[in-house]
Amino acid sequence: FxxxxxxxxxxxxxxxxxxxxxxxxxxxxAPRAARxxxxxxxxxxxxxPYTAFLGNLPYDVTEESxxxxxxxxxxxxxxxxxxxxxxxxxxxxGYAEFEDIDSLFQALSLNEESLGNRRIRVDVADQxxxxxxxxxxxx
Numbered sequence: 001f002x003x004x005x006x007x008x009x010x011x012x013x014x015x016x017x018x019x020x021x022x023x024x025x026x027x028x029x030a031p032r033a034a035r036x037x038x039x040x041x042x043x044x045x046x047x048x049p050y051t052a053f054l055g056n057l058p059y060d061v062t063e064e065s066x067x068x069x070x071x072x073x074x075x076x077x078x079x080x081x082x083x084x085x086x087x088x089x090x091x092x093x094g095y096a097e098f099e100d101i102d103s104l105f106q107a108l109s110l111n112e113e114s115l116g117n118r119r120i121r122v123d124v125a126d127q128x129x130x131x132x133x134x135x136x137x138x139x
Contacts, residue, residue, distance in 0.1 A: 039108045043124050050104035054094045055121035066096055069115050073106055074099035095125055 045051075054066070063078040080094040098104045104124070111122040 039105065039124075041105075044101060044104060045124070050098040050101055051125040052096045052098065052104055052107045053121070053123045053125040054096055055092075055123070056118050057090065057092050057094055057120055058116035058118050059090050059092060061090065061094070061116065065115065066094065069110070069113075069120075070096060070098075070103075070107055073103040075103065075107075 057080070061080065063080065066078045066080075067075055075096055076099045077097040078094065079097075081091045083089045083091060096107065098107060108122055108124065110120075112119050113122075114120070
């Protein structure tokens, strides 16, 4: 005995498959840049410099393209370390320094956004690491 199979495209029967309700709490409510970034504010520096570490940068990135990426924020300096053996070539990471904590906080919301053809990493620069790297790169 085979159950009767309906050939109509839509039926009002109660046993029609219904998608489970969407949990709207997991949906983004605004463009990523407008949302409050998911950042632990306690990780932010309490005093200047307000420096962001930039990772996975395209090798053809320039200070100008970094400033353009963070346009609208108070960016005071960009540092792009170069390979000691080949000064033409960037190391693929860098630092952006911001004039205020809010600009740094906003910059962190751009983590995983695309610059060139790369999804770049924007994170709080570890102050100790930052100084250490400065000595190695520029010393």
